[in-house]
Amino acid sequence: MGKKRKDGKKSKSKKKDQTEYTLVDLSPALTQAARSMRTVLSRNLFESGLYAGQDGVILSLAESDGMTAGALAQKLGVKAPTMTRTIGRMEAQGFLERKPDAEDARLTKVYLTPLGRDSVQAIEMAASACDRLATLEFSDKEIRNLVRLLKAIDANLQAEALPLEEPDEE
């Protein structure tokens, strides 16, 4: 626990214990970058008839078609009703379709339609263009490191965010 100098503005001293200030800067920077990214990406995706948030569903299904609604919700970090809503909207748009599972009738599996499959490329291009713009003068190594760190952050935070049913002892 280091010293904290919260009164007023951050000192511009360049010391090693500067890390705390750097840390505090992370969440705003991440929030801002994500907001800007979403803004630009939404605009790029709009031409395909897609809204932000739908691209993740299509990309997930492109990876493994036939996921259940619950699995999609968990993977994308939203609650089940949100995913139901999203899937319903996308089904109405013709990007995907629901089919009951043959073995377990409780499950609803989601499959890409041809239109949905076509949109994969559009999404990847939009995301790629957006990412390229975002990382204009970055080196490949920087980008790789960035993605790696972001995924690590997500993993760290999700470990805390999840309710984590730990059977204390039995």
Add this chain to the structure above:
Amino acid sequence: MGKKRKDGKKSKSKKKDQTEYTLVDLSPALTQAARSMRTVLSRNLFESGLYAGQDGVILSLAESDGMTAGALAQKLGVKAPTMTRTIGRMEAQGFLERKPDAEDARLTKVYLTPLGRDSVQAIEMAASACDRLATLEFSDKEIRNLVRLLKAIDANLQAEALPLEEPDEE
């Protein structure tokens, strides 16, 4: 897209077009990380009576008190009406107060109340705890690089996102 290459080890094949795959991974990773961050941060802030999105206002004012509503909106990347709403809510909560500018009556300047000033520390602690959790096994250098890259991404994207009134010719 036929090939599913989700194993995350995209660096196996070293081709030129490989960068696209790495790039495509950035926006989902950024989105997910930001979502997880917001979830955890909201939970930490909730105890202070603050909702997500309000912390940025308070931190901005802590840096330079008396910002105008428009300046806050621009700094935080939201539209003016959003900021009006946010400020109104926070004023009702007692975190800040509006005062008309003495020189320019059009401007509304926003100042922290003592309660708002007190919450600065709570916010910084919450953000710090969240950031620390997110970057558990990161080195200082990694964190610094991460913040630097995130800010660069934001700058790159905002340059594009802004309407940028260039009167080339009509």
Add this chain to the structure above:
DNA sequence: ATCTTTTAATTAAACATTTTAAGGGGCCGC
């Protein structure tokens, strides 16, 4: 075999956030 519990998806209701469009004044150039 039947009853109870658990799991999955949905629906319903509510709420937060944000945006566009429009309104109300104050400032400044002419």
Add this chain to the structure above:
DNA sequence: GCGGCCCCTTAAAATGTTTAATTAAAAGAT
């Protein structure tokens, strides 16, 4: 002064999200 512009605000609406309750089916127990 007058017109245009800028800043904040209000109003209406879209989007996204959550919790709670409902329906249906599988799994397990008696």
